[in-house]
Amino acid sequence: MNKRTLIFLISFLWLPGCSWLPQIPDPFADKPPVVKDQAASWKQHLAFIKGMKNWHLNGKLGIRTPEDSNSAYIDWQQQHNRFTIVLSGPLGQSIAKLNGEPGHVELNTADHGRYFANTPEQLMRNELGWNLPVSNLKFWVRGIPAPQGNQTISLNPQGLLAKLQQANWTIHYDRYQQVGDTWMPGKVRFFSKQLKLTFVIKDWQLSQ
Numbered sequence: 001m002n003k004r005t006l007i008f009l010i011s012f013l014w015l016p017g018c019s020w021l022p023q024i025p026d027p028f029a030d031k032p033p034v035v036k037d038q039a040a041s042w043k044q045h046l047a048f049i050k051g052m053k054n055w056h057l058n059g060k061l062g063i064r065t066p067e068d069s070n071s072a073y074i075d076w077q078q079q080h081n082r083f084t085i086v087l088s089g090p091l092g093q094s095i096a097k098l099n100g101e102p103g104h105v106e107l108n109t110a111d112h113g114r115y116f117a118n119t120p121e122q123l124m125r126n127e128l129g130w131n132l133p134v135s136n137l138k139f140w141v142r143g144i145p146a147p148q149g150n151q152t153i154s155l156n157p158q159g160l161l162a163k164l165q166q167a168n169w170t171i172h173y174d175r176y177q178q179v180g181d182t183w184m185p186g187k188v189r190f191f192s193k194q195l196k197l198t199f200v201i202k203d204w205q206l207s208q
Contacts (some may be wrong), residue, residue: 031176032158032160033158034157038155038157041158041160042159042160049144049182051208052142052206053079054207055142055206055207056076056204057201057203058073059074064196064197065195065196072089073087073088074087082101083100084098095109096109104118105119105120120134131194133146133167136169140188141199143183143185145166152166158176160183168192171189172191173185177201179204184201184206
């Protein structure tokens with residue numbers, strides 16, 4: 001691993017251990033109601049979520065590789081194709097901020113590092129050597145497949161995604177929470193051969 005990659009890991013994702021991060025209380029005691037026609041309910045839910053172009057989430061992100069595992073707080077704001085993702089530590093201090101729009105992605109780290117790429121995927125490959133489909137995450141984290149690429153889905157009794165396989169990733173939806181008149185993921189686990197990501201989402205805000 002070269003020095004630049006090591007610095008990037010430390011400042012962007014690799015926080016010094018995860019024990020200092022308190023557990024987010026579980027606010028998701030309620031479960032979505034069971035539906036008779038899961039396929040029809042899923043079709044309606046999918047259309048509704050696709051229509052949500054602006055959204056905001058905050059919670060906790062866990063990252064595991066074969067060598068290490070750590071976590072950070074995450075705040076993700078999406079406005080159509082523009083996004084801002086902020087990772088922060090236990091006292092709210094910003095560790096990294098990722099801004100992006102089609103054709104341009106910029107990462108600013110706490111040590112004043114600045115990194116640029118045309119796509120978030122390119123940024124991950126250039127700096128970390130990871131094949132992380134960042135552009136797909138904006139769909140997956142909302143509980144729907146990305147529009148491009150083959151997909152295999154499994155629905156739960158509530159007509160929501162229980163499991164998704166796409167782009168060599170497997171995603172498990174362990175928990176949902178009610179947001180207005182719909183249900184959004186509360187805990188999601190992402191698996192590839194190289195990485196495991198866990199999102200525990202505390203709060204969702206949705207708008208058209």
